Amino acid sequence: MKKPEFDKSILIQEALKELPSPARRLFMKRGVTLGGLSLLSGCTVTDEASAERMLMKISRLNDDFQAWLFDPNKLAPTYPESMITRPFPFNAYYERDKIPEIDSDDYLLEVSGLVADKHSWSLDELYRLPQTGQVTRHICVEGWSAIGKWGGVTFATFLKRIGADLSAKYVGFKCADDYYTSIDMQTALHVQTLLTFSYDGKILPPEYGYPMKLRMPTKLGFKNPKHIVAMFVTNTYPGGYWEDKGYNWFSGV
């Protein structure tokens, strides 16, 4: 291909003829200001604390907006097993060597807050609940995604079984790895929200959250707690590990 010749000089000459000098100076000045705008990128906002407060306020409004947008009847897409990502990535706020080791014999799931039945659940009891499964996409807040297959009990079934106050605002979770998070009741009751005990047909392995992970294909990955040891129903905002550091709380997809 022939390289196009671009004769800038004609345009420049013509433009300069037309431009009176004060305007030219103004242009230079504006040029500097426009350059100054790029300083924003260094994240040296003059008043960092107030900018952060403003951003957090908007993030709370975004929580409300997402709760409004959330349609309990909309289902996350499901995929054929042939599309499962292998190996499914391990992801946590720590490395593999810190994965908690949990003894199934001693394990008990504590239940508290606005629930009628506060007895703790052994794994055998949980495994006896009606089981279902799904192949869905896990979307990480970092942007990557992976398709996996989880099996367990529909969380709504479990909440009804423990006599939870379904009009309460939040369900909070505490995990064996000191992780914690919380979700809105609407999402907790979504038909695809499962309390899962298996991954790809096998008992949930430690790296994916043994003995149980709350799996929600309608929320970002970090909202799906693993190694859950306690859960509670409440009307007081419980926050979360990443949420308290600045990730958006609702984080629905």
Next chain:
Amino acid sequence: MNYGSINNNGFKTVNQNHKIIHPLWLRLGHWINLVALVIMVLSGWRIYNASPIFAFRFPDMATLGGWLGGALLWHFAAMWLVLCNGLMYLLLNIATGRFRKQFFPLRLRELLRDFAAALKGRLTHDTLTEYNAVQKLAYLFVIADIILLVLSGLVVWKPVQFPLLRELMGDYDNARMIHFLAMAALLAFVAIHVAMVALVPRTLIMMIRGR
């Protein structure tokens, strides 16, 4: 009307000092859009860095937010600015008839002629009040590109809540790719746009003062 033609006689055909060419709402919208998109792109780079699609990262120094969480806060705050400002722009453009007047008709013959002239560096403005065919195409392109950025962004943000858009974009991972490429296309437009403004600085004054 004889707009977009090749003319080396300068452009003193209209007394441009007394006629408002860009109405105030347009100028305001333009600069708000600039601020909003700078925030979106720089925070978007930081978000990209958390899990790059390609074998490169943006230098952290050139990004906004300090870390992934900070960048997400900026991104999901400035998106409202882009959305509201963009809707206002489209609405006022259509309501005032400016859209039809400035961008249409866009004829292939004029486009080819003006494009050839531009490559030779001989494309000039008869008047600054009217766009030549290449300009029309460039501005229509960037409007469409920003719409694509918003729509692909909606799918990346809410693939479950927007099933139709998700299918159109070819599922989540594909939407992410489209979102990135649309950003790259926006930057390509900005590079040419700014170069053109540098060549005809009067256009910058016009976007500030309106005439």
